Amino acid sequence: MKKLFISAAIVLGGLTSFASTSPITSSIVKSISIQDEYTEIKTEEVPSAVTDALKKAYPDAVLNKAYKNTASQYKLEITVGDKVGSLYANADGSWIKK
Known part of the structure; x- marks a missing residue:
């Protein structure tokens, strides 16, 4: 009789672990x-x-390459001394931060 209660407890305990569900977390990342x-x-x-x-x-910059997009913005690849970089400007000469 003792074995019957113990086996019933083990079986019921095992079933409850399968019945429990872990919370589903879905994270949607939009980039x-x-x-x-x-x-x-x-x-x-x-x-x-x-x-x-x-x-x-x-004043010491050398313009290496220039690019233009459809919005009339300019990307300038320049060299100042031994440093190379890119600058962005509008057609009126105002600088754009990107």
Whole structure:
């Protein structure tokens, strides 16, 4: 009789562990990547307002490459001394932080 109660307790205890469900957590991660499509242009095609702003802000800078997007924003790859970097500007010569 004792064995019957013990086996019933073990069976019922085992069934309850299968009946319990663990909480399902689903995390949805949305990432939005906005990438402006810049097309390479000749450095001579950069507006004078942009080149004047570049000369004023970085007098020793050398303009290596220039790119333009559909919103008339310019990406300038420059070299100052031994450092290489990119700057972004509007057509009127105002700088854009990206």
